[in-house]
Amino acid sequence: MRRYFGRKLLTYGFTFFIAATIDWLIPRLMPGDPVASLIARSGINNQDPAAAAEVVKYYNNLFGLDHPMWQQYINFWTSLLQGDLGRSVFGHGRPVTDSIMSAVPYTLALLLPAILLSYWLGNSFGAIAARRKWLDNSILPVGYVLTSTPYMWLGLMVAFILGINLRWFPIAGGYGFNLEPAFTWLFISDLIGHWFMPFFSLFLVMFGGWAIGMRNMIIYELESDYSRYLEALGAPQRLIRKYAFRNAMLPQITGLALQLGVIVAGALVTEIVFSYPGVGQLVFNAIKSEDYFLLQGIFLFIIVGVLVANFLVDIVYVIVDPRTRVAMSGGKA
Amino acid sequence: MSSSTQADTKSVPVQSADGPTPVARKPRGEFIFFALRSKKFIFSVSLLSFLVLLAIVGPLIDGTDPLAQNLTVNTPPSIDPGYWFGTTTFGEDVFAQFVNGLRATFFVGLLGGGLAAVIGMGIGFAAGYKGGWVDEVLNMVTNVFLVIPTLAVLIVISSYLQQRGVLFEAIFVGLTAWPWAARAIRAQTFSLRSRDFIDLARLSGRRGLKIIVLEIAPNMSSYLMLTFILLFGNAILIAASLDFIGLGPTGGMSLGLMMFNSVTWAALLLGIWWWFIPPGIGIMATVGALYVMNVGLDEIFNPKLREL
Numbered sequence: 001m002r003r004y005f006g007r008k009l010l011t012y013g014f015t016f017f018i019a020a021t022i023d024w025l026i027p028r029l030m031p032g033d034p035v036a037s038l039i040a041r042s043g044i045n046n047q048d049p050a051a052a053a054e055v056v057k058y059y060n061n062l063f064g065l066d067h068p069m070w071q072q073y074i075n076f077w078t079s080l081l082q083g084d085l086g087r088s089v090f091g092h093g094r095p096v097t098d099s100i101m102s103a104v105p106y107t108l109a110l111l112l113p114a115i116l117l118s119y120w121l122g123n124s125f126g127a128i129a130a131r132r133k134w135l136d137n138s139i140l141p142v143g144y145v146l147t148s149t150p151y152m153w154l155g156l157m158v159a160f161i162l163g164i165n166l167r168w169f170p171i172a173g174g175y176g177f178n179l180e181p182a183f184t185w186l187f188i189s190d191l192i193g194h195w196f197m198p199f200f201s202l203f204l205v206m207f208g209g210w211a212i213g214m215r216n217m218i219i220y221e222l223e224s225d226y227s228r229y230l231e232a233l234g235a236p237q238r239l240i241r242k243y244a245f246r247n248a249m250l251p252q253i254t255g256l257a258l259q260l261g262v263i264v265a266g267a268l269v270t271e272i273v274f275s276y277p278g279v280g281q282l283v284f285n286a287i288k289s290e291d292y293f294l295l296q297g298i299f300l301f302i303i304v305g306v307l308v309a310n311f312l313v314d315i316v317y318v319i320v321d322p323r324t325r326v327a328m329s330g331g332k333a
Numbered sequence: 334m335s336s337s338t339q340a341d342t343k344s345v346p347v348q349s350a351d352g353p354t355p356v357a358r359k360p361r362g363e364f365i366f367f368a369l370r371s372k373k374f375i376f377s378v379s380l381l382s383f384l385v386l387l388a389i390v391g392p393l394i395d396g397t398d399p400l401a402q403n404l405t406v407n408t409p410p411s412i413d414p415g416y417w418f419g420t421t422t423f424g425e426d427v428f429a430q431f432v433n434g435l436r437a438t439f440f441v442g443l444l445g446g447g448l449a450a451v452i453g454m455g456i457g458f459a460a461g462y463k464g465g466w467v468d469e470v471l472n473m474v475t476n477v478f479l480v481i482p483t484l485a486v487l488i489v490i491s492s493y494l495q496q497r498g499v500l501f502e503a504i505f506v507g508l509t510a511w512p513w514a515a516r517a518i519r520a521q522t523f524s525l526r527s528r529d530f531i532d533l534a535r536l537s538g539r540r541g542l543k544i545i546v547l548e549i550a551p552n553m554s555s556y557l558m559l560t561f562i563l564l565f566g567n568a569i570l571i572a573a574s575l576d577f578i579g580l581g582p583t584g585g586m587s588l589g590l591m592m593f594n595s596v597t598w599a600a601l602l603l604g605i606w607w608w609f610i611p612p613g614i615g616i617m618a619t620v621g622a623l624y625v626m627n628v629g630l631d632e633i634f635n636p637k638l639r640e641l
Contacts, residue, residue, distance in 0.1 A: 011473070011476055011477070012480070014473070014477060015476070015477045015480055015481065018477050018481075019477075019481050022486065023489065026489050026490055026493060027493060144621055144624055144625055145617065145621060147624065148566065148570075148616075148617055148620035148621035148623075148624050149613070149616075149617045150570055150573045150574065150577075150589075150592075150613060150616050150617070150620075151574070152573075152574065152577045152592060152596075153592060153609070153612070153613030153616065153617070154613075156592065156596070156601065156609050156613065157610075157613070159601055160601060160606060160609075163601075164601060164602070164604065171601065171602075216628075257480075258479065258513060260480075260482070261480070261481070261482030261483055261484070261485075262482075262483075262484075264482050264484075264485075265482060265483070265484035265485075265571075265574055266574075268484070268574075268578070269574050269577050269578065272577070272578065272596070273596060283488060283578065284578060284579065286492075287488070287492050287578060287579050287580065288579065290492070292492065292493070295488065295489055295492055296489060298485075299485045299486070299488070299489050302482055302485045303481060303482070303485065306480055306481075306482055307480060310480050
């Protein structure tokens, strides 16, 4: 058990190392000098070359670009390990970590319920669809439509129908502009009202994917030898279905781990549609104001989040599949 | 999107289960027979052909510059000649944007998905066939890229580029979308590697590359085809998200960029639905048709899944 998780942790640690290095390398590999383009946009260059040179020196010093490469790399890691991701231009010099931390609760509040609920309902519906023809004929096309819809467009549709036409929910922000965060009924109900549509549109896209995946896996399992054998022995259909469901569940758990990156990306664009004050909105603002420190900080933060989630899925897998435990304690499955 | 996970996890090789049947001897008529009977296949192929035709012919017939601004702003769609899909807040022709965007979408899907398929095949074949330390190293690389969220990497890269073209977008998407394909192909190659006909080929002194190209690849050709279709669809969705965040092609047009513009200029609040509905339907129809085609082809190739 310890060896298995040790190996996993090693892989994740290595992944983080690579990701952080990529994060550090990208600005330095890109064509053109970021400082030069910053100056060019401000237009100092044309008027006064001496002032421009001074500003270049200032910025090189500020971003630590006047050190040799290897030292920049070491500095990057020392400040990273201290939790310092630099300062955000968009947030008027606010530490990047602070900006991210104030956005994360909103993103998690969307992601966790949407993932868990869609996973549960999608798998249940998929499993039921696999055994009833009429349900199969209705759920399958709906599932395909949902899973091939871009997250942001489904968000736009939900906002257009529920928000603009029916006026059931407010379409922008995390809470009403006239409210202050407080622990009151008014504020909490407002918070939930703003939360519902982004949550719902995320849920819908994911639901389609899980339902189709489960439906296909169940049909596949029901064709396999052990199901046929049980059937030949005269086992009740319910028992066979139960075994098929359990076996089909395993690839779905692996699927969840593989999908995490896509799901996070979906949450980012959904937040942008609803101007929901989470990490996605932060990315959007950072791009608009060319706030590279903030972008790179968010990138590292998303990587860490996805790695932690992957590790959690690994633990769940070990709990659900007894064979991994047997293999870990030295037996052969 | 989670169809990709199905392809990854459903790792029982259909072709190889039949044993070493050389592909060339397989009756080709059988494929056409089942293809013409599959409603899913016929539906998806017709829909895709229609969209491809629209993407190719549309810009030629219409000829309007998708970025040309006119005085007739916010016109709703009408059948009268002029603006079929209406105009934007800047008087741009939505139909012209749509057909040009569709073109970019297919381009990104084909090139990005194709590139990802080539990389995935290269790494998957090498890891699965060679085994040993080659497998260990390639597996490590694949696992690293598998957990890194693609879009996050693309956001950081694209944000540093001042000029962005559709070609670059396709290449970047292709360079990051391959990991699950590599993993799936590796598993397939691994299960084929120890079969008798591969051993025979090896005994006859054939080189590794030739064995992969002539013996292994043809025996999982249907699987490779399905992988490519899924990568095609995924590349389109990734590119659309990138465009929507505001990192789309500069000076060009794409369906994701249309959605980005419509949201930026508050089309939702102003009720200009004809601005943001067509691009979404375009992407949904394309990706949906690809996914349905994937299932249809799976049923055609796999005798166990055929509906008789």
